[in-house]
Amino acid sequence: MAISSPLSFGQLSLWRNIENSSESQRGEVNLVHVWKVPAGPSTEDVVIALHSLSLRHEALRTTLEVQYGTEPRQIIAPSAVADFEVLRVAAGEEHLAVEATVARLDFHPFNILSDAPWKAVVIVSQGRPTDVVVTVHHIAADFWALGLLGADFRKLLKGPITETAPTPRDLAAEQRGPSWDKKRRAVRSYFHKIYSAADGGGGLPSSGVPVKASLHSGVALQGARELAAHLGITVPSVILAALGKAAADAIGVRTYLLNTMCANRFQSRDKNLVVSMNQWVPIICQAGQGRSFEESAQEIHRATLMAYRHGRYNPDERAEIREQLFPGGTPQPAEFHFNFTPNSSAGIAPDPTNMVRVVRERPSRTIGPRFMVAASEFGDLLVTARTMLDGFSEDHLVEYLTSVNNILSRYTV
Amino acid sequence: MSNNQGDMVIDEDVMRRCVGHVLPGVEDFSGLDTRFDEIGLDSMLLAELIVQLEEETDGMLDLHVTGRLETLRDLMLSLRPLREAE
The missing domain is CATH 3.30.559.10 (Chloramphenicol acetyltransferase-like domain)
Known part of the structure; x- marks a missing residue:
């Protein structure tokens, strides 16, 4: 049965x-x-x-x-x-x-x-x-x-x-039982804090034509690694900070939610479970405010670390909190979505002399967030971005990726 | 050395158990001054370690970092119990 x-x-x-x-x-x-x-x-x-x-x-x-x-x-x-x-x-x-x-x-x-x-x-x-x-x-x-x-x-x-x-x-x-009461309360409190700090005046443009492009850059990866070592934080945190800063600049927002993909494979039972466990978990970021990029990267590193443990949540509760603070029809906060995939090439030295390439691509998928970026290390830094925003063209996306490259490559000694 | 706050106690033994859970075989690390990169603790594993410390201490934790966060000692001393209102 x-x-x-x-x-x-x-x-x-x-x-x-x-x-x-x-x-x-x-x-x-x-x-x-x-x-x-x-x-x-x-x-x-x-x-x-x-x-x-x-x-x-x-x-x-x-x-x-x-x-x-x-x-x-x-x-x-x-x-x-x-x-x-x-x-x-x-x-x-x-x-x-x-x-x-x-x-x-x-x-x-x-x-x-x-x-x-x-x-x-x-x-x-x-x-x-x-x-x-x-x-x-x-x-x-x-x-x-x-x-x-x-x-x-x-x-x-x-x-x-x-x-x-x-x-x-x-x-x-x-997840819905009494043993998760504390976790569920903590997650609700976390989302309330995040959305309370968000700014409804700086949302993303409405839906538009999907465009896609990718950045391949050894020099950006080298810069990210050098800055990460200097700050005592991880390479993904530095890359995330650059992706977020460039996105905020490209859209023209100061306060934004930076969602990262959490795999949620924390406990041994979860490590052996076949099902989709991935969930987007947000942190709040503020551009400028007198902070240097290095300081922002450190903040993002700490915030992401603590956000990951809130990665298992009821999405309807998140939507409800957002709706309470930003009702439909009112300006919404800007949300960017970034997914970093670690891989086995982390120990391979990138070649900073490799030509930096930005490649325009045809988007084959249109489901998902309107500003989504996937990054990974394959000797070079590979960043693939897809946006679906009114007025945000393929040229804008190429500028965005060029900006990511510029932010990171200046840290190459 | 330990971090005692209310019901939350995190000491080297607790840290060893939790590190061993996250990275089996690595619980015999040399001491709390072990750097994350020496034992292969990346961001995701660090997050997993914090979740494991929450299980071990039966509470929710928050991270209050003022300086660098590079060693198990830095992590231990940065953790605070998360109050409900937070």
């Missing part, structure tokens, strides 16, 4: 971000990955492992029940639910088949009210399974969870996993 449960805060956050999306935007939040199949297992073994994965992780057999005026609920199917396909290809065509399947599944339009939130295609060549291309709706998994699924898939190819997996509904019950 199917089980009905409230959503965890991470699931609810994701739903609130997509609930008003159009039919054509449905596939924009999928995560696609390719799992290599080791030598040995047959195609049937792979399909059995995929079924076992669906049985093991409730998020993979969960749909949403949504009724107007009430909070949505998750409905967990009792047996494995999945959409598996076996694709047989000629020898030597595996790679092409994987590429084509990734492209096909990338925007697969899941209906999470009725369908399983994932799909897998097993590529078979010369009778042997070589790869599994899997696409998962973001409400069922974030990047961390995708890694857990891949690890469990490899284990299941060898045999059953005996320990049970944690469930999103247990997390939802805990």
Whole structure:
């Protein structure tokens, strides 16, 4: 029998971000990955492992029940639910088949009210399974969870996993139960403090045409590393400060909310949970006020550190607090959204002599915040920005990225 | 040395347990003057360490930093119990 449960805060956050999306935007939040199949297992073994994965992780057999005026609920199917396909290809065509399947599944339009939130295609060549291309709706998994699924898939190819997996509904019950009373009060208090300090007079322009561009800069990364070492703070904090300052300058606001993506994988149970846990958590920033960029970076570092522990919250409560302080129809505070992805190249020395490049791109996704930036280190600093703001053109975005580069590169000795 | 404020007590033993939880195998760090970068504590892990300290002390914590925040001692001395009104 199917089980009905409230959503965890991470699931609810994701739903609130997509609930008003159009039919054509449905596939924009999928995560696609390719799992290599080791030598040995047959195609049937792979399909059995995929079924076992669906049985093991409730998020993979969960749909949403949504009724107007009430909070949505998750409905967990009792047996494995999945959409598996076996694709047989000629020898030597595996790679092409994987590429084509990734492209096909990338925007697969899941209906999470009725369908399983994932799909897998097993590529078979010369009778042997070589790869599994899997696409998962973001409400069922974030990047961390995708890694857990891949690890469990490899284990299941060898045999059953005996320990049970944690469930999103247990997390939802805990997050809404008495053991979280203190945490929920602290988060409400935090949001009240943040929005009380925000300025409704300096909001973002209304929705406009999506534009996208990216910055690739070794010199900016070098500058960020040198300033971070000098101030005794982390490189992401310095980069975040530069992204925020340049955004505030570009839009012309003095006080703004800087939202960073919190992975929320703090406790051991959460580290093993397959579901979307990501939530945006804000800090308040004020440009100028007699503070140097270095001082602002230090403040942002401390504020972000403490904000992360408020990263697990009921998004409806956040919206309610915002609505109380900034009712609909009145000027809203400016909110920027930044996501920094750490990676294994952190120890690699950037080459500051690399040409700084700003590349104009075609936006393929239009769901999400109106001013969103993703940054990561891949030898160079890579910053990808997408905005959807009235009057904010591709040229403005290029200027913004150039400004980020200028702020950071001046710290290169 | 410890940080005692009301019901909140954070000392080296508490810090070791919590660091060990966040970074298994690293609980035998040399002492409270250990720098974050020596044991691989980045921002996210620091946030995780603060959450773990909250679990250990059964309360919510706030960070009051006036100078540099580079060592486990700096962190220990910067933490205060978060009052409900805050």
